[in-house]
Amino acid sequence: MDSDQHSSEPAGSAKPVRICNSGSIDVDGLWQSIQARAEEIHDEEMGLQSLVHDVILSKSCLGQALGARLARKLAREDATREELQPLLGGILADDPTLVASSARDLSAIVERDPACDSALQPLLFFKGFMAIATYRISHHLWTRGRRELALYFQSLTSEVFAVDIHPAAKIGCGILLDHATSFVVGETAIIEDDVSILHEVTLGGTGKMTGDRHPIVRSGVLLGAGAKILGRVEIGEGAKVGAGSVVLNDVPPHKTVAGVPAEIVGESADDAPALAMDQRLLCRKNRGG
Structure with a gap:
């Protein structure tokens, strides 16, 4: 991703961001x-x-294929495929890190x-992948001052994929957005690398605050379906948030939280719940045990 993400450090946290x-x-x-x-x-x-043939076999690289697939999905009367495909393809060609992140x-x-069972399936069929890929393009545009076009792609993502990610949000690589419907991410949210997120998750603010007002999600975190994380709270590395939970306070690394409001119910059973994808509230009481 772009250089501002590599070096950024969230307000209220001494730990740098891994994106x-x-x-x-x-x-x-x-x-x-x-x-x-x-x-x-x-x-x-x-x-x-x-x-x-159109999306894969007639193309010479992943960037071209990704541009073609997104153009087919996002095309509308006010932005036809004939207009979108060269625009998207040009952005992806100009910034190879976007393609690497999508890979x-x-x-x-x-x-x-x-x-x-293959990388072809999400490229062609999984709206969670396509939504994140479109976000990456909108974020690229946002950081280069093309904010109206970035917001236009945010609007398309919401309309087509039922996913609403503000283009200013910072999202790392190795993201699994599973099912994706009703995933919402606010403007100042940060999601580090290797995070897995189920449908209907919200990373939202609280009221009319300005500045850094959305959550920080550290690497290895698993966010269960329907979890609502509100305010500038930090979900620590390797933590797990149970389905349907409402998180209003920081979650320490490698802890499992659940409930409304969410409370710590134990240690995460896995060092990186995002990779294990076990959504059950299985916990261990001690890290060494």
Whole structure:
């Protein structure tokens, strides 16, 4: 992602933000695996031949494919595919980190979602991935002063994917947005690398405060379906928030919280719940035990 995210430090926290700095990915290798699977689908499923050829087989790289897929999904009367595809493709070509970030998201989905058996599936079918990919483009535009266009893409993401992410929010790589419907992220929210988020999660503010007023979610966190995290609270590294919880206070690292309002119910059973994707409230009382 852009340089402002690498060096940023959230107000009220002495710990720097880890965004898109926890490793690299072989984008070309991932693209080759996507192409190989696309060729198989093209031969096996006549009903998808046109889509697969247009988005994957006729393209030379992941950036071109991503631009084509998003243009097909986001096209409207006020922004046709013929207008969107060169715009999106140009942005992705100008900033390769956007493609690398999306590649890490694709890999995270394959690794964590048992319903996904190839990186081609989220690229073509999963609206959570497409929503995050569109956010990345809107954030790129926002940080370069093209704020009206960034807000336009935010609006499209809300309309098409039922996901509302402010383009000023800072989101890392390796994000699994599972199911995605009704995911909301406020302007000053920060989500670090390797976080998994279920549907109907809100990272919101409280009232009319200005400045840093939305949550910080550290790496390895799992946010259960329907969790509401409100205000400038920090969800510590490796923590888990139970489904339907309302979080109004900081959550220490590696703790599990649940309830309305949320309370600590134990230690996270996994060092990185986001990777384990176990949404049950299984806890351990001591880190060593």
